[in-house]
Amino acid sequence: MRRIGIDVGGTNTDAVLIEEGKVSGAVKAPTSQDVTTGILDSLGKLAATGVLRGRDGQLKRIDGVMIGTTHFINAVVQRRSLTKVAALRLGMPASASLPPFCDWPEDLANLVRGGVWMVEGGHEYDGRPFMPLDEAAVTRAAREMKAAGLKSVGISSIFSPLDPSHERRAAELVAAVIPDATITCSSDLGRIGLLERENAGLLNAALADLARDAIAAFEQAIRESGIAAPLFITQNDGTVAEAGQARRLPVYSFASGATNSMRGAAYLSGLQDAMVIDVGGTTTDVGQLKAGFPREANSVVQVGGVRTLFRMPDLLSIGLGGGSHVVLEPLSVGPVSVGYRLLQDGIAFGGRQLTTTDVAVASGILELGDRKKVAHLDAAACKKVFAESARLAEEAIDRMKTEAGDVPLIAVGGGAFLIPQKLAGISQVIHVEHGDCANAVGAAIAQVSGECDQIFNNMTRVEAIAAAQGIANDRAVAAGADRATLHTIESEDMPLAYLPGNSVRVRVRVVGDVAAST
Amino acid sequence: MRATPTRNLAEMPLTDITLDDIESLAVGAWVLGTGGGGSPYLGLLNMRALYKQRDEKSAIKNTPELADDDWVAAVSNMGAPLVGQERLTDSRTIARAVDLMERHTRYRFRGIMSLEIGGGNSIQPLMAAAHLKRPVIDSDMMGRAYPEAQMTSVAVGDLVPFPLTTVDVRGLESVVEKVPTWKWMERVSRKICTEYGSIASTCKAPRTGAEVKKWGIHGTTTKAIAIGHAVREAQRKHDDPIAAILSVEPGKVLYKGKVIDVERRATEGFLRGRTRFDGMDEYRGAAMELNFQNEWIVAWLDGEPIAMSPDLICVLDSVSGEAVGTETIRYGQRVTVIALPPPPVFLSPKGLQHVGPRAFGYDIEFKSVFS
Numbered sequence A: 001m002r003r004i005g006i007d008v009g010g011t012n013t014d015a016v017l018i019e020e021g022k023v024s025g026a027v028k029a030p031t032s033q034d035v036t037t038g039i040l041d042s043l044g045k046l047a048a049t050g051v052l053r054g055r056d057g058q059l060k061r062i063d064g065v066m067i068g069t070t071h072f073i074n075a076v077v078q079r080r081s082l083t084k085v086a087a088l089r090l091g092m093p094a095s096a097s098l099p100p101f102c103d104w105p106e107d108l109a110n111l112v113r114g115g116v117w118m119v120e121g122g123h124e125y126d127g128r129p130f131m132p133l134d135e136a137a138v139t140r141a142a143r144e145m146k147a148a149g150l151k152s153v154g155i156s157s158i159f160s161p162l163d164p165s166h167e168r169r170a171a172e173l174v175a176a177v178i179p180d181a182t183i184t185c186s187s188d189l190g191r192i193g194l195l196e197r198e199n200a201g202l203l204n205a206a207l208a209d210l211a212r213d214a215i216a217a218f219e220q221a222i223r224e225s226g227i228a229a230p231l232f233i234t235q236n237d238g239t240v241a242e243a244g245q246a247r248r249l250p251v252y253s254f255a256s257g258a259t260n261s262m263r264g265a266a267y268l269s270g271l272q273d274a275m276v277i278d279v280g281g282t283t284t285d286v287g288q289l290k291a292g293f294p295r296e297a298n299s300v301v302q303v304g305g306v307r308t309l310f311r312m313p314d315l316l317s318i319g320l321g322g323g324s325h326v327v328l329e330p331l332s333v334g335p336v337s338v339g340y341r342l343l344q345d346g347i348a349f350g351g352r353q354l355t356t357t358d359v360a361v362a363s364g365i366l367e368l369g370d371r372k373k374v375a376h377l378d379a380a381a382c383k384k385v386f387a388e389s390a391r392l393a394e395e396a397i398d399r400m401k402t403e404a405g406d407v408p409l410i411a412v413g414g415g416a417f418l419i420p421q422k423l424a425g426i427s428q429v430i431h432v433e434h435g436d437c438a439n440a441v442g443a444a445i446a447q448v449s450g451e452c453d454q455i456f457n458n459m460t461r462v463e464a465i466a467a468a469q470g471i472a473n474d475r476a477v478a479a480g481a482d483r484a485t486l487h488t489i490e491s492e493d494m495p496l497a498y499l500p501g502n503s504v505r506v507r508v509r510v511v512g513d514v515a516a517s518t
Numbered sequence B: 001m002r003a004t005p006t007r008n009l010a011e012m013p014l015t016d017i018t019l020d021d022i023e024s025l026a027v028g029a030w031v032l033g034t035g036g037g038g039s040p041y042l043g044l045l046n047m048r049a050l051y052k053q054r055d056e057k058s059a060i061k062n063t064p065e066l067a068d069d070d071w072v073a074a075v076s077n078m079g080a081p082l083v084g085q086e087r088l089t090d091s092r093t094i095a096r097a098v099d100l101m102e103r104h105t106r107y108r109f110r111g112i113m114s115l116e117i118g119g120g121n122s123i124q125p126l127m128a129a130a131h132l133k134r135p136v137i138d139s140d141m142m143g144r145a146y147p148e149a150q151m152t153s154v155a156v157g158d159l160v161p162f163p164l165t166t167v168d169v170r171g172l173e174s175v176v177e178k179v180p181t182w183k184w185m186e187r188v189s190r191k192i193c194t195e196y197g198s199i200a201s202t203c204k205a206p207r208t209g210a211e212v213k214k215w216g217i218h219g220t221t222t223k224a225i226a227i228g229h230a231v232r233e234a235q236r237k238h239d240d241p242i243a244a245i246l247s248v249e250p251g252k253v254l255y256k257g258k259v260i261d262v263e264r265r266a267t268e269g270f271l272r273g274r275t276r277f278d279g280m281d282e283y284r285g286a287a288m289e290l291n292f293q294n295e296w297i298v299a300w301l302d303g304e305p306i307a308m309s310p311d312l313i314c315v316l317d318s319v320s321g322e323a324v325g326t327e328t329i330r331y332g333q334r335v336t337v338i339a340l341p342p343p344p345v346f347l348s349p350k351g352l353q354h355v356g357p358r359a360f361g362y363d364i365e366f367k368s369v370f371s
Helices: A036-048 A071-077 A106-112 A135-147 A165-177 A194-206 A208-224 A243-248 A257-269 A339-345 A356-362 A379-400 A435-444 A461-478 B019-032 B041-054 B081-087 B091-105 B124-132 B182-196 B209-215 B220-237 B241-248 B349-355
Strands: A002-008 A012-019 A022-030 A064-069 A085-092 A113-120 A152-157 A182-185 A231-234 A240-242 A274-279 A284-290 A301-303 A306-308 A316-318 A324-327 A332-337 A407-412 A426-431 A448-456 A487-495 A504-512 B015-017 B058-061 B071-079 B109-114 B164-167 B173-176 B199-203 B252-267 B270-279 B287-293 B295-301 B304-308 B312-317 B334-340
Touching: A002 A036, A002 A257, A002 A435, A012 A036, A012 A435, A022 A036, A022 A435, A036 A208, A064 A208, A064 A435, A071 A208, A071 A301, A085 A135, A085 A165, A085 A194, A106 A113, A106 A194, A113 A135, A135 A165, A152 A165, A152 A194, A165 A182, A182 A194, A194 A208, A194 A306, A194 B081, A208 A231, A208 A243, A231 A243, A240 A243, A257 A274, A257 A284, A257 A407, A257 A435, A274 A379, A284 A379, A316 A379, A324 A356, A332 A379, A356 A379, A407 A435, A448 A461, A461 A487, A461 A504, A487 B252, B019 B041, B019 B220, B019 B312, B041 B091, B041 B124, B071 B081, B071 B091, B071 B124, B071 B182, B071 B209, B081 B199, B091 B109, B091 B124, B091 B164, B091 B173, B091 B199, B109 B124, B164 B182, B173 B182, B182 B199, B220 B241, B241 B252, B241 B312, B241 B334, B252 B287, B252 B295, B295 B312
Parallel strands: A002 A064, A064 A231, A085 A113, A085 A152, A152 A182, A274 A407, A407 A426, B071 B109
Antiparallel strands: A002 A012, A012 A022, A231 A240, A274 A284, A284 A316, A301 A306, A324 A332, A448 A504, A487 A504, B015 B058, B071 B199, B164 B173, B164 B199, B252 B270, B252 B334, B270 B287, B287 B295, B295 B304, B312 B334
């Protein structure tokens, strides 16, 4: 396996080459406005190190380029490059008082809402139809969408994770009227909870044009750099999707940065269960690895003010980083940071703001800038600043720990020098080589996942879990996984109160290696 | 109405409820839900929509203002919260349950009250009241959330349990005309609810003003608003939300810790199970276990029962102060467990028969945290 991992961050675009189980090249280039240039630059830098060519001078065969990007979430947060969406909900007469977009921030709703259609349809929790699908009304709605010039459609239906047939049929009917429509069915986004699932579907539909353009640009950048390898996009849960699937479901690639750095930390350290602290320029994220994957937040996640049920890592972010402002008297570190202006504003670089990096330069931990400029910082002052940083980190780690005993901690990110070798509640602090590129490493090693979240009736618990596992496996294979390598990393079952027939809701997630391209 | 600890809400006459009050109610009612009762979120969305469309306000009325021969409607949604998450909530449905009861009994209701202040049912009377243009009565029949119909103050008082109306959003309507006991009402109405798709909006047996004044648990809507207001204010100012709750309610902190295990099983249509915690801060080294049946029922500290129903056991997110439910609590969450005083009606021998630890299958003598 030989893969290139790329992380497109706010400041830097990092690229790494991983071959034969180790990092053989790692570079950083500034992120560009158009993203593509930054990727091209980083690939150019990686090529310049010579690692991409074999001894014979030929380009090595690369099995995949895995890109992690904040492109899609930034579009939603910054309200740009979004497509107008037609929302079609199948579930009348239920839910009429809470139409699609009802809990969106008004500015975002105004930007995305192309129109709302609600027709009869949907299912009950036990699979009975709630109402028959009103096909004539779906076709009428599609004609109105067409007349309004809408081409991106989000379809949702009551209990569609259980029975997606109404959504699928409605998608056929819409496609018959608008053949070039991009259609998102909420059942493709899993999870029970109509509003949150529908919101995810509508966000996905709003990203249709951007996803198409961005992924075409990524593919072009790879082609231009002369690399012949399939493109994968990393997802929120630390796995990847083939470019085709990422184009169809860009919401799954919303927030991969933090996940990638935790997965990278696991890979670089060889540990599967540990705490991870990722110290950046402005913030520090603390999370926990379980079986090599970040522990997920189980609750509602807001994206750009919209409630969704995305798979996101459970992280605690604090305002501590390599660019954090330092005040010596009275002592304080962060939360304000000079951010990407570190190399201009830090004292060691001729600026006027004292930062944690200046303190590290003064104490000889970092060789950056001009040490003479920070010579006025005495050893005692430096020690106090490091102690305060360590205290902030310790507090955050303790809040994220889920067990009482001491656990290992992996420190990664450009600001990892702030984490000392000894911390309370930690058995061992592990600093790893290439830790500053952990997120690109995490992208390079990403696997493929499949998930199932459904209600099963009249089955034993064991049968229901097996059924869910089968569905999750099929989904992982459809997303590009090698079936032989699949294993379950999460399984949760919840008997349902007030539902008859031994109803149980099962959520299973499986992962496997990327299947070799055929 | 501004629900702050500095004003005595109980002395206020018919008062407008602002949308901000309802935002607070959603937070406070979830705390009083003691782990169950379903999230008030969808009800809150409906109220936001109603306030936006109509530019009018709901009003709340104190129980002492009721005449003895007034009629009051008591409403609640019943069913599986999960079905609600898919079908959502339409504010008109609960209004139809009240309307059906008026058509059936030919009473004209002076106001609408909640059966259950804990969780999503706290907002049901506001939705019905907005559509039917009646005041909300500031009283309920549980003072918290409970899983069954006989676990109410009116059942403790042996008031007549019938009739009951149930409606669903598709237009299905049923009336339970007569049953001998509250337990029978639970059985029959639960069957109807299941056929509807495990969710139904219901109007319970109508109550006279005299009955509400004697058996209602008073001031609970304003109490929930005050709790929610305190939590939201603390969040805004980055103060300790737990301390904020304890400044408006005479509660006690039982424990602080992290969830280390959750065990759930469904039996007889209920979600039962236990959650175990590892202590933090001054509770480091102490182990807590909470048993639940939809709601938190018994709290054990190092194997000793230290709090139990009808005391309110509330599990709160230590940072946000918002309630954590038995359906959603998960491994690793950092929580504070507090107890709030129970409604006095449940402390009589008859009350404890209905909602004491033995009513939930725990052979322990009730002892209040507050005795």
